[in-house]
Amino acid sequence: MTEFVPHPILDPAVIPRGSQQLLRELPKERLAWMLQKMCEIRYFEEKAEELYVRGLVHGTMHLSIGQEASSVGSIAALRPDDLIIHHHRGHGHTIAKGADLKRMMAEFLGKECGYCRGRGGSMHIADIPGGNLGATGVVGSGIPTAVGIALALQMRRSPQVLLAFFGDGAVNLGEFHEALNMAAIWKLPVVFICENNQYGMSGPAKVMCAVQPLSVRAIAYNMPGQTVDGNDVLAVYQVTQAAVERARRGEGPAFIENYTYRWRGHSKSDRNVYRTQAEIDEWKQRCPIARFKQLLIEAHVLTPEEVETIDAQAKMAIERAAEEALVCPEPSPENLEAEVYAP
Amino acid sequence: MSEPNTREITYLEAVREALTQEMRRDPSVFLLGEDIGVYGGAFGVTRGMLEEFGPERVRDTPISEAAIAGAATGAALMGMRPVMEIMFMDFITIAMNQLVNQAAKIRFMFGGKASIPMVIRTPAGSGTGAAAQHCQSLEAWFINVPGIKVVAPATPYDAKGLLIAAIRDNNPVLFMEHKLLYRTKGPVPEELYSIPLGQAVVRREGRDATVLAYSVMVPRALEAAEQLSREGIELEVIDLRSLKPLDQATIVASVSKTGRVLIVHEAPRTGGFGGELAAVIAESEAFDYLDAPIRRLAGRDIPIPYNRTLERAAVPQVEDIVAAARALAQEGR
Numbered sequence: 001m002t003e004f005v006p007h008p009i010l011d012p013a014v015i016p017r018g019s020q021q022l023l024r025e026l027p028k029e030r031l032a033w034m035l036q037k038m039c040e041i042r043y044f045e046e047k048a049e050e051l052y053v054r055g056l057v058h059g060t061m062h063l064s065i066g067q068e069a070s071s072v073g074s075i076a077a078l079r080p081d082d083l084i085i086h087h088h089r090g091h092g093h094t095i096a097k098g099a100d101l102k103r104m105m106a107e108f109l110g111k112e113c114g115y116c117r118g119r120g121g122s123m124h125i126a127d128i129p130g131g132n133l134g135a136t137g138v139v140g141s142g143i144p145t146a147v148g149i150a151l152a153l154q155m156r157r158s159p160q161v162l163l164a165f166f167g168d169g170a171v172n173l174g175e176f177h178e179a180l181n182m183a184a185i186w187k188l189p190v191v192f193i194c195e196n197n198q199y200g201m202s203g204p205a206k207v208m209c210a211v212q213p214l215s216v217r218a219i220a221y222n223m224p225g226q227t228v229d230g231n232d233v234l235a236v237y238q239v240t241q242a243a244v245e246r247a248r249r250g251e252g253p254a255f256i257e258n259y260t261y262r263w264r265g266h267s268k269s270d271r272n273v274y275r276t277q278a279e280i281d282e283w284k285q286r287c288p289i290a291r292f293k294q295l296l297i298e299a300h301v302l303t304p305e306e307v308e309t310i311d312a313q314a315k316m317a318i319e320r321a322a323e324e325a326l327v328c329p330e331p332s333p334e335n336l337e338a339e340v341y342a343p
Numbered sequence: 344m345s346e347p348n349t350r351e352i353t354y355l356e357a358v359r360e361a362l363t364q365e366m367r368r369d370p371s372v373f374l375l376g377e378d379i380g381v382y383g384g385a386f387g388v389t390r391g392m393l394e395e396f397g398p399e400r401v402r403d404t405p406i407s408e409a410a411i412a413g414a415a416t417g418a419a420l421m422g423m424r425p426v427m428e429i430m431f432m433d434f435i436t437i438a439m440n441q442l443v444n445q446a447a448k449i450r451f452m453f454g455g456k457a458s459i460p461m462v463i464r465t466p467a468g469s470g471t472g473a474a475a476q477h478c479q480s481l482e483a484w485f486i487n488v489p490g491i492k493v494v495a496p497a498t499p500y501d502a503k504g505l506l507i508a509a510i511r512d513n514n515p516v517l518f519m520e521h522k523l524l525y526r527t528k529g530p531v532p533e534e535l536y537s538i539p540l541g542q543a544v545v546r547r548e549g550r551d552a553t554v555l556a557y558s559v560m561v562p563r564a565l566e567a568a569e570q571l572s573r574e575g576i577e578l579e580v581i582d583l584r585s586l587k588p589l590d591q592a593t594i595v596a597s598v599s600k601t602g603r604v605l606i607v608h609e610a611p612r613t614g615g616f617g618g619e620l621a622a623v624i625a626e627s628e629a630f631d632y633l634d635a636p637i638r639r640l641a642g643r644d645i646p647i648p649y650n651r652t653l654e655r656a657a658v659p660q661v662e663d664i665v666a667a668a669r670a671l672a673q674e675g676r
């Protein structure tokens with residue numbers, strides 16, 4: 001059983017102020033939005049699982065249930081026109097970035113009205129106009145791409161910032177190291193967010209990475225690095241916000257490790273033989289959504305009724321999205337060759 | 344194949360049996376790859392092997408394809424016989440430098456003073472709904488690199504025999520498995536046997552046209568031949584098994600006999616291995632026997648789409664082979 005150990009902060013600029021203070025500072029609507037997105041992610045993925053079990057999905061899926069605070073807390077720190085690039089476990093980022101739930105569900109079902117017109121599927125949802133520059137299924141391969149996106153932002157003197165999401169498994173690819181170094185020497189406006197859910201497919205991050213916590217690696221690239229309790233949406237928000245604003249000021253990239261846990265198997269075919277049920281159960285006790293709800297109620301930000309309304313509305317939104325997506329038309333296999341190259 | 348020790352097992356079990364028996368026989372053989380230990384591999388090929396051989400010889404690696412390939416190359420240079428696994432063939436792109444510029448070159452570049460006896464096992468191909476980054480068939484890249492051999496078995500029997508030959512070979516061998524073949528069954532002898540690399544096999548004899556296929560296209564071609572036989576068209580189906588070295592003699596003999604040839608593969612048509620096969624035939628004495636142009640049926644020149652219908656439409660299916668072979672058999676008659 002691995003305990004969450006807060007890491008000594010590498011950059012004093014990103015000290016979390018504590019949730020209580022943040023609960024007072026942030027507008028109620030913003031906090032309610034965070035809860036809403038977390039609930040939508042949870043219900044979306046439970047729905048995805050259900051559709052899968054009902055045999056309506058051809059392909060695989062990677063669920064981020066249990067990691068909702070990481071995607072929502074990070075993306076909450078962005079302005080609407082900021083950007084993200086992410087990876088195979090990407091439903092959460094996509095929803096937090098404001099994706100239309102029906103078009104997401106339609107993509108999952110391989111439909112023409114899906115975000116990628118059924119060409120990409122669950123693993124590759126992109127919403128380019130919405131600032132979601134897409135999910136890659138090749139571990140770590142979005143990280144160097146992030147360097148290029150941030151380079152373009154810098155060259156155009158854009159005020160936008162990019163969040164680059166990836167898992168703990170990705171930090172052992174050479175691409176990770178090349179990209180962080182390049183982003184650092186050019187002071188690019190990108191924040192690297194490692195969602196450490198403690199396992200790759202089965203490989204434990206504690207075994208596969210020579211140094212713990214993973215945020216220590218930031219030292220090698222002379223950028224701020226910090227490990228955050230990734231199940232605390234407000235802690236994630238604060239650290240990301242500090243890093244994002246620093247990047248926006250032109251001070252360069254940062255590396256954040258959101259320490260969390262993947263409740264479900266890696267993908268549809270996982271038998272969970274590499275970890276114990278007791279460990280899974282223990283992390284379920286640390287549910288980021290239940291925790292945030294309790295915090296909001298105890299701080300009198302929202303009443304229990306308001307919390308329940310948000311939850312119920314999220315559930316309904318997902319039900320509606322699934323119903324609408326299921327009746328979307330299938331794409332046609334004709335003339336796909338014409339789509340391969342831009343005109 | 345009616346030997347007493349032959350039973351029906353799956354292609355996946357045949358691969359595992361080859362690995363297991365070679366590891367029992369030769370202590371220098373070991374496995375390295377992602378999630379091959381307690382997880383048993385993404386497709387379950389190495390399930391149970393950690394228990395028998397321990398973590399030193401069934402070595403779970405970080406997600407570091409370049410270092411996996413480098414570690415295999417270096418260990419092979421030292422006389423070990425590593426079998427490295429790339430979980431999906433698509434990720435071999437990350438290992439390319441080590442495989443192409445090191446493993447494939449060392450023997451020749453160092454004047455024949457060293458050898459790299461290693462195997463790169465990797466599942467290729469589409470059909471599982473995994474979309475553009477998990478479905479590619481990249482054999483043509485490797486065939487164009489002197490110093491690497493390429494095999495692509497279609498049956499459990501060949502999977503075992505060719506993998507054993509690949510492990511015993513003193514060169515880097517790319518061993519392409521196919522996800523859709525893993526669950527297929529066939530007769531496999533219990534004992535160790537090896538099938539020499541570079542030998543094709545005639546899976547079905549016929550007079551009207553030759554079909555050249557490998558990997559998952561072999562069962563599809565055989566199914567197509569079965570259907571066309573009911574129409575009176577007899578296809579000769581050749582399973583290439585080994586793409587490099589290539590059994591040119593078997594190909595030339597068959598095409599000289601039938602005078603017509605259809606080349607079938609899953610990888611995209613343009614720049615695919617089919618072009619090389621066509622050239623081999625065109626340059627050989629079989630050219631004089633051709634009664635119709637050489638025909639290719641290959642994957643479309645598109646990334647593999649996610650949607651099931653689109654995915655099917657991206658690569659040759661049985662009905663496509665039937666249509667192409669029927670047209671070829673009738674061409675100019």
Ligand SMILES: Cc1ncc(C[n+]2csc(CCOP(=O)(O)OP(=O)(O)O)c2C)c(N)n1
Pocket residue numbers: 062088089137138139140166167168169170197199200201262266377406408430434437
């Ligand atoms: C380069 C590469 N190697 C292997 C895989 C197979 N694979 C897919 S996800 C995964 C584990 C990734 O772990 P992590 O980066 O921690 O992300 P998580 O799945 O835990 O969210 C592996 C090994 C892949 N997709 N890409």
